[in-house]
Amino acid sequence: VxxxxxxxxxxxxxxxxxxxxxxxxxxxxxxxxxxxxxTVMSRxxxxxxxxxxxxxxxxxRKKIVGIRS
Amino acid sequence: MxxxxxxxxxMYVDGExxxxxxxxxxGHLQGCAGCSAAVLEQQxxxxxxxxxxxxxxxxxxxxxxxxxxxxxxxxxxxxxxWSVVAAAFVLFAVFSVAWFSRSAASxxxxxxxxxxxxxxxxxxPVDVVSEDRHTVKPWYQGRLPxxxxxxxxxxxxxxxxxxxxxxxxxxxxxxxxxxxxxQHKISVFIFQARDVHVDPxxxxxxxxVNGWQQGGLQYFVVTDAAREDADRLRALLEEANRS
Numbered sequence: 001v002x003x004x005x006x007x008x009x010x011x012x013x014x015x016x017x018x019x020x021x022x023x024x025x026x027x028x029x030x031x032x033x034x035x036x037x038x039t040v041m042s043r044x045x046x047x048x049x050x051x052x053x054x055x056x057x058x059x060x061r062k063k064i065v066g067i068r069s
Numbered sequence: 070m071x072x073x074x075x076x077x078x079x080m081y082v083d084g085e086x087x088x089x090x091x092x093x094x095x096g097h098l099q100g101c102a103g104c105s106a107a108v109l110e111q112q113x114x115x116x117x118x119x120x121x122x123x124x125x126x127x128x129x130x131x132x133x134x135x136x137x138x139x140x141x142x143x144x145x146x147x148x149x150x151w152s153v154v155a156a157a158f159v160l161f162a163v164f165s166v167a168w169f170s171r172s173a174a175s176x177x178x179x180x181x182x183x184x185x186x187x188x189x190x191x192x193x194p195v196d197v198v199s200e201d202r203h204t205v206k207p208w209y210q211g212r213l214p215x216x217x218x219x220x221x222x223x224x225x226x227x228x229x230x231x232x233x234x235x236x237x238x239x240x241x242x243x244x245x246x247x248x249x250x251x252q253h254k255i256s257v258f259i260f261q262a263r264d265v266h267v268d269p270x271x272x273x274x275x276x277x278v279n280g281w282q283q284g285g286l287q288y289f290v291v292t293d294a295a296r297e298d299a300d301r302l303r304a305l306l307e308e309a310n311r312s
Binding site for chain 1: 079080083085110111114115117118119120121122284285
């Protein structure tokens, strides 16, 4: 999972880290980064999709439920 | 999965839906296996990111950028006053960080050398005595909040694992592994990544300190053997912990 986060572009990485690790709300991220809330949501969705795809591609799993970090 | 609710899954998992919408979505999950599976997957992913993120070393400028943008003034009049203040602040910050990093780095290197020497002077240098990495690594389970891999050493390898123990530096627990190369001892320290960096060529006239970060962990090789030996052991450790 760490490798999956590391390979994200900084734009996606920052939104993902702020949402999932800092547990900031969309509105807070939007204000902190100075971007619209819709952009926060789309970047977050894309970041998660990329993390998921990376894990699936590197582990050969079809699902990520129960994966270790 | 073709479902009108699909777009809401991220918001639901992040707790961003209005109470009424959240209740409606929860009701929908009762009868939609596709959405339920997707929610479960997103929740697991979020949890994994949160756990991995604690060990993930974010780019140092990431949070700084966030803070900078969060507190950016809306109006800057007169602009040159703010420019002078900003320039002075940046200069101060740069010098402070440089000074702090330098003293922190040299302090860390000295602390690690001291720990290495203390270990060598001890009658019981390690708490788990074994040449088998499959004995040493599991010994750390429950003793450290992280894990790592140890390299498999070939019979003809000049390095020999002697064992390991738990050490503390800067109020944080870490692993100290003791290796031998010829008649020299090598300590390998492993901690969770912090903002203290040791110059890769640090050390003094007697000891070599070789430090690097990998996979959210910080590694240091400390020895009085040749720098090439430290570099070779580092390469073996890097290889073993490559994911």
